[in-house]
Structures are given as structure tokens and as C-alpha cells.
């Protein structure tokens with residue numbers, strides 16, 4: 001069944017068009033990630049879905065019912081915010097219970113659901129504390145708990161991990177993925193971190209300047225981007241784009257090669273010099289300046305003893321390269 | 333010279349200046365209080381001397397407490413001040429919330445209009461206000477004063493509070509909306525507690541001028557039963573003779589309630605000032 005359907009959503013703030021004709025459907029149980037550069041309208045789109053912002057035009061359907069004029073609390077959604085947004089004057093338990101109290105749920109139901117969430121998120125030791133007495137990771141778990149107890153049709157996450165440190169971010173990412181599996185919930189997750197997008201999503205929605213550029217599974221987008229923007233946005237290190245190298249390049253266009261498909265080969269078509277080497281243990285990234293003065297990244301698996309300043313010759317398999325025309329559209 | 337030493341010197345200098353300022357600021361208050369406990373002759377012979385067994389006298393306080401209805405004046409002043417502060421804070425915060433939170437046509441113009449009152453003293457409109465009060469039959473009621481002071485305090489309150497309310501996290505308010513809280517509960521339970529220091533600042537800024545005002549009580553509410561303390565004390569100041577004992581005692585007594593209110597607000601106020609300063 002369709003959990004969410006957006007049709008022709010537009011949103012303007014005064015003269016500024018922030019969302020332009022967004023069409024999207026999300027199936028029940030799907031984990032959908034919105035990615036895009038800062039300011040592209042991800043949060044705005046999420047707020048339109050939540051009902052915190054009215055769309056200028058277009059319709060929002062949740063669980064088959066149109067909800068354009070339904071207030072946020074009655075849309076069957078719950079949301080986790082980037083800044084946690086816990087109620088400072090309430091204990092952890094009351095933070096979680098407030099939404100249910102507002103729905104006039106019976107006390108026994110509230111208690112059961114809160115206890116279940118507390119157990120699931122391992123918050124047992126903190127239920128009577130105030131948010132100010134918790135660490136960032138614990139606060140984020142409380143914020144997630146607050147959404148779980150609502151048992152919503154749709155979970156919305158707005159960059160929930162961006163205030164956490166790297167190790168905690170990794171852990172919480174795994175926890176969220178597990179949570180989604182145990183609850184078999186429909187989730188929409190906003191991030192500008194492409195690693196989060198690739199690792200969590202069933203379906204990625206790439207946004208740019210208020211438009212959807214492409215929708216698909218992570219591997220579809222990685223292997224088959226429709227344009228240069230999507231190709232460059234997903235993948236780390238990012239795809240290399242060459243416009244002057246002595247290889248077949250469409251007129252006024254560029255050719256895109258992922259760093260892992262470039263190999264150092266003597267007699268290779270691309271000649272250059274190594275300007276920097278990043279040794280990550282598992283792989284090595286070589287930053288290369290080509291003879292045509294274009295910058296390239298080469299990803300070599302395993303360890304490599306190439307030194308800075310060495311001359312290098314590179315080549316790639318033409319079948320693995322992408323070609324883009326002068327309007328950045330994919331041609332091959 | 334080492335930096336630590338320099339800092340120490342700076343600290344001493346700063347404290348020196350502050351102590352000096354405190355002494356200068358408190359000196360008149362101190363003189364009023366010591367003289368209120370002296371005989372009339374002693375006040376004029378040696379105004380700066382402490383009261384001793386010879387010069388000590390409670391005559392001023394006796395006059396104040398016996399003459400006129402001093403407790404009533406006290407009560408009137410207290411009612412006017414507290415009620416005005418209450419309405420300034422309530423309506424000021426509500427208007428500030430609307431301006432800070434909702435996008436509507438004319439939001440900016442409305443904000444400017446409300447802030448205009450900061451620059452235009454309300455006393456300019458005294459004649460019109462008096463006419464209005466006469467027509468509505470509010471002359472010689474405490475309501476006349478409360479309404480005028482509320483109007484007088486609102487512009488600054490709206491201006492300061494809307495600035496602080498803009499800083500309250502949008503996410504928090506949105507979380508409340510998703511949990512089904514009404515806009516009123518979001519305002520009273522989530523936003524107001526977070527701008528409490530700003531509210532205290534506004535309260536203190538408004539409290540002293542209202543408590544000390546002589547102008548509007550004299551014009552709008554001069555009747556005996558609605559006299560405020562400041563107006564009531566004027567009976568001791570005559571054109572030819574002034575009962576200095578009574579005036580000084582009345583002034584000393586008048587300090588007490590504002591002190592009490594100030595202490596209530598001051599903890600919040602200090603937080604408000606410093607939070608603005610370090611952020």
C-alpha cells in the first residue's frame with residue numbers, strides 16, 4: 001500500500017520558490033532518504049509532509065487519505081528533529097508520554113508504550129532525568145523514543161545524527177536501521193551525508209534546488225545516474241569529471257569516471273603527477289594533476305607506496321565511464 | 333610585566349570603579365534613610381551625621397503613619413504596579429510571540445508600529461488620555477493608571493521579547509505541534525519559560541518608573557481613596573513649609589516594596605543580562 005503520495009508539490013516563501021513540482025510515492029515499510037546539498041529544500045519538503053508548512057500548491061496523501069488541511073498532530077506522523085527538541089521542563093518519561101496524553105490515550109496504554117520504547121532504546125536508567133542532564137546521544141534516543149510511542153504511520157527524521165560525533169553517529173545509524181526492521185515502519189530520513197543515504201536507504205531521493213533529480217535504490221543511483229549532479233553527489237571519493245583528457249569525450253561535455261575504476265598502467269591514456277597521497281589502511285587515495293591540468297582522484301585498494309611528486313599514467317575501462325553532454329545530462 | 337599581574341591590576345581597577353560607583357549611587361539613599369531617623373533640628377544642623385541618642389527620633393514615621401491613609405496609598409501603588417507589570421508582560425509576550433512566530437502580511441509594519449511607542453513619550457497624549465478617561469468614567473480609578481502604564485510599557489516589552497522569542501528553537505515549537513499541543517500551550521509552557529530572563533528584564537525596567545510616577549496619578553487619579561504613594565507623600569511638601577521628617581520617612585518606606593519586587597526579579601535579571609552578553 002502507498003504510505004505517502006506527493007503530487008505536484010510547490011512551495012514558495014514570498015517570491016522565492018523553494019520546492020518546484022515534487023512528485024513522489026513511498027510504499028509502506030520503505031526507508032526513503034532525501035539527500036541534497038544544503039539549502040536545496042529537504043527540510044522544507046519534510047515540513048510540508050508533516051504539516052508544519054502548507055504547500056503553495058499540490059496534494060499530500062498519507063495512508064491513502066489527503067491530509068492537506070489536517071493539522072500535524074492528526075496526520076499519523078512523528079518527527080525527530082536535528083536539535084532533538086526535547087521539552088526542557090519534562091522528564092524523559094513525560095517527554096515521551098506527552099503526545100499520547102494529548103491524544104487522550106488511557107493511562108495503561110501510555111505506560112505500556114513508554115515502557116516498551118524505554119526498553120527498546122535502553123533508556124531505563126534515565127527515565128526520571130531532565131533532558132539537560134543527558135548526553136547528546138541519549139537525548140537523540142529520547143527524541144526517537146518520543147516518535148516510537150506514537151506508533152505513527154510515517155516516521156520523519158530531519159538530519160537526526162548531524163549533532164553527534166563520528167563513532168556515535170555510526171552506532172545510532174545502525175540502531176535506526178534495526179529499529180526500522182523491527183517496527184517494519186515507513187521512514188523518511190533527511191540527510192546531506194551521502195554515506196548515511198547509501199547505507200540506510202531502500203530508496204534515495206536526490207534533490208537539487210527544490211527539484212527531484214532522481215529516485216532509486218542506492219545501487220541504481222550509483223551505477224546509473226541520470227545526470228552529472230547525481231553522479232557527482234553519490235560516492236566517496238566523488239566521481240572524477242574530465243573534459244580535456246585525450247579520451248573520447250562528448251562535444252562540450254565531460255566524461256565521468258569513479259575513482260576506483262582508474263588504474264595506474266604504464267602507457268595509460270591519462271598522464272599526470274601525484275600531488276597528494278591519502279593512506280587509509282584499507283585503501284589509498286591518490287590525488288593526481290593531469291597533463292591537461294585537471295584534478296583526479298584515484299582509489300587503489302589495499303596499501304600502495306606511490307610517493308608525492310611521482311609521474312603516473314592512468315587508464316580505465318571505457319564501459320565503466322559515464323558521458324555527460326553540455327547540459328550535464330547523461331548520454332552514455 | 334606578566335599577563336597574570338596585568339589581569340590582577342585590571343581586576344582591582346574594575347572593582348575600584350564599581351565600588352566607587354556603588355557608593356555614589358547609594359549615597360543619597362543612605363542620607364535619606366539616616367535623616368529619616370533624626371529630629372528636624374538635627375537634619376538641618378548636621379545632615380550627614382548618624383542619628384545618636386540625642387538626635388534619634390521616630391517623629392517622621394509617626395506623622396506618616398498617623399496622617400493620611402498611608403497604608404491605603406501603599407496598597408494602591410502596589411496594585412497599580414503589579415497589575416501593570418502583569419498586563420505588560422502578558423500582552424507584550426503575546427504580541428511578541430505573534431510577531432516572532434507567524435508570517436503574515438504586514439508583520440514588519442506591525443512590529444515597527446508597536447516599536448514606535450518607544451520613541452514617543454506617552455505624556456504627549458496626556459490631554460487626550462484625560463478626555464478619554466473622563467468619557468469612559470475611569471477618572472479616579474486605579475484602572476485608569478493601570479491602562480496608561482500598560483500602554484506605556486508595551487512597546488519596549490514587545491521589542492525586547494520578540495527579539496528573544498526569535499531565538500527560541502523552531503524545532504521545539506514544531507515538536508509541540510506534532511505532539512498536538514495548542515498554540516496557547518506552546519506559548520505558555522514551552523516558549524515563556526525559555527524567555528523568563530527577558531521577562532524579568534522587562535519587568536524591572538518598567539517597575540521603577542511606574543512606582544515613582546507622579547504625573548499620571550496627579551492628573552488621572554488624585555482622589556484620596558486612589559492616591560498612590562508618590563502622590564500621597566506630596567502632602568508633606570508644602571509651598572511654604574515642608575515636613576522633612578515625614579517626607580524622608582515616607583521615601584524610606586517607599587523603597588521597601590520595590591526592593592522586594594526587585595529581589596524577586598533580580599536572579600532572573602542577572603541571568604538575562606549575562607546571557608545576552610556572552611552569546
Ligand SMILES: Nc1ncnc2c1ncn2[C@@H]1O[C@H](COP(=O)(O)OP(=O)(O)OP(=O)(O)O)[C@@H](O)[C@H]1O
Pocket residue numbers: 013016018036037038039040041042043044045192
Ligand atoms: N521560513 C522561510 N522563509 C524564507 N525562506 C526559507 C524559509 N525556510 C527555508 N527557506 C529557504 O528555503 C530553502 C530551503 O531550505 P531548507 O531548510 O529546506 O534547506 P535544507 O535542504 O534542509 O538545507 P540543510 O541541509 O542546510 O538543512 C533555503 O534557501 C532557505 O533559505
Ligand SMILES: [Mg+2]
Pocket residue numbers: 042043044159
Ligand atoms: Mg535542513
